[in-house]
Amino acid sequence: MLLAATGLDGRLHDAIAGNGATACLEPLETDHRKPTPPMKLRIKGDSIRLRLTRTEVRQLAQAGRVEDEVRVGPGAALRYGLRAADGDRLSANFEGDALTVLVPRDWTSAWADGDDVGFDGTQDAGDGRTLALLVEKDFECLHKRPDEADAFPHPLADAQ
Numbered sequence: 001m002l003l004a005a006t007g008l009d010g011r012l013h014d015a016i017a018g019n020g021a022t023a024c025l026e027p028l029e030t031d032h033r034k035p036t037p038p039m040k041l042r043i044k045g046d047s048i049r050l051r052l053t054r055t056e057v058r059q060l061a062q063a064g065r066v067e068d069e070v071r072v073g074p075g076a077a078l079r080y081g082l083r084a085a086d087g088d089r090l091s092a093n094f095e096g097d098a099l100t101v102l103v104p105r106d107w108t109s110a111w112a113d114g115d116d117v118g119f120d121g122t123q124d125a126g127d128g129r130t131l132a133l134l135v136e137k138d139f140e141c142l143h144k145r146p147d148e149a150d151a152f153p154h155p156l157a158d159a160q
Contacts (some may be wrong), residue, residue, distance in 0.1 A: 038068040040138060041080050041099075046131050048092060050082060050101060051138035053150040060084060060103070061112035082135065084108050090121030090133045101133060 040051040056066045060082055067081030078097060085091075085102040092101045103119060110116070118136035125131040140151040 039066060039082075041068075041070070046125055046129055047134070048099070048101065048131065049134040049136065050080075051136050052082070053138050054152060055150050057112045057137060061108040064105070064108070090119050090135065091123050092131060092133055101135060103135060 039053065039056050040049075042049040042051075052060065052066060060066045061084075064084040065081060067079065069077040069079045071077045076097075078099065080099040080101075082101050082103055084105040087102065087104050088106070090101065090103060092099065094100075107119060111119075118134065120132070120134045122130050122132050137152045139154040141154065
């Protein structure tokens with residue numbers, strides 16, 4: 001699904017549904033010294049949410065992938081990322097140590113250049129469960145913080 005913000009309420013809607021594709025992450029080339037914070041990953045129950053900075057949204061549109069990792073010990077990391085893929089719906093897979101969310105390639109350029117907030121979708125997770133997926137632009141907090149230099153302006157910031 002493709003999502004857009006409407007009005008000042010910031011609600012997401014305007015769905016485009018379809019079929020997905022699968023792919024996995026290649027070896028990670030992450031520089032954790034980069035000046036902007038990495039994309040944010042939130043896992044809660046059967047839901048995955050990723051928030052991307054402006055730079056990461058552009059990287060997804062131009063290079064077709066954005067990746068990072070959470071180091072959990074010596075030689076152990078959970079890799080996660082987004083990959084542009086053929087298809088017409090959001091999907092995800094988990095292979096080895098990598099969680100990959102696949103975004104239809106056709107959506108990424110329009111997203112980088114437009115006002116759409118993000119995408120959401122669901123997929124069958126087996127055993128009668130459904131995985132919810134949400135990919136969003138990372139907006140500044142209404143109360144500015146120093147680590148948000150690369151965040152998108154908050155849609156409600158002008159209302160205050």
